[in-house]
Amino acid sequence: MFNRTETLKQYIGLYPVISILIGINLIVFILGLFPSMQLQIMYYGVANNYMISQGEYWRLxxxxxxxxxxxxxxxxxxxxxxxxxxxxxIAGKLRFFTIYLLSGILANVATYVIQPLDYSSVGASGAIFGIFGAYLALVYYTRKTMPQFKQLILPLVGISVMMTFVQPNINVTAHLVGLLIGFLLGMYQFHPKRLARWTKLRNK
Structure with missing residues (x-):
């Protein structure tokens, strides 16, 4: 399931949303290598709680x-x-993008609400943990039909959560809230009846 054997061209064709997201992150990082751009990108892009409180909500x-x-x-x-x-x-392009983006944004919202005004953070970790949370929802729905899926996902999520508390300078709030949001979205998106309707529509 997680063994990537595609060529780059195949990967982009099969998973366009992920490819675009990775591309955006790489472009932003490369632009940030130029000193003049780095200051602008970080100044206007960081999720700084004080700046957010002043109405700069795009930082979320x-x-x-x-x-x-x-x-x-x-x-x-x-x-x-x-x-x-x-x-x-499994989810389809739009639903995957929704899980990823909402998990990331709401993880930053939670960080703004919980952390002090002088707190700043960056990174896609909240969105990545949203993916893990969505997998937990799939584990719940397939716990009887695909027990091997649970054996694969639960250790992955467990290790990721553990590393959240072990590594320094980690936005713990974003990780945990992203995981929760992804799980809740997954519980809604992957309900067996809803998945059955998607399958019928795709096969028409």
Whole structure:
């Protein structure tokens, strides 16, 4: 399921939403390598709670596409590249994008509500954890028919949550809320009756 064997051309064709998201993150990161651009991108894009409180609500969105260094970018984009495709295939393009974006935005909203005004954050981690949360919803719905799926997903999510509390400088709020939002969206999107209707529509 998570073993990627496609060529780059095949991957882009099969998973266009993920490919576009990764492309945007890479472009923003590359632009940030230029000193003059870096200051502008970070100043206007970081999810700074004080700035958000002053009405700069776009930061709840823009921060999803900013990263604090190459390793931060690599970790998040690797997670999206490896774990996203199966969810995009199951949910479809629009529903996958909805899960990803809403998880990221609402994770930043929760960070704004819970953390102090001087708190700042960047990164797609909330959205990535939204993907994990959606997989948990699939585990719930397939717990009787596909027990092997549970054996694959639960350790993955467990390790990811554990690393949230072990690694320094992690937005714990965004990770946990992103996971919760993804799960709730997945419970709605992947209800067996709804999935059955999607299958019928796709087969027409």
């Amino acid at each position: 969105f823009s921060a999803i596409f900013l990263h604090a260094g190459f390793l931060h970018l690599l970790f998040n984009m690797f997670g999206l590249y490896v774990f996203g495709p199966e969810l995009e295939r």
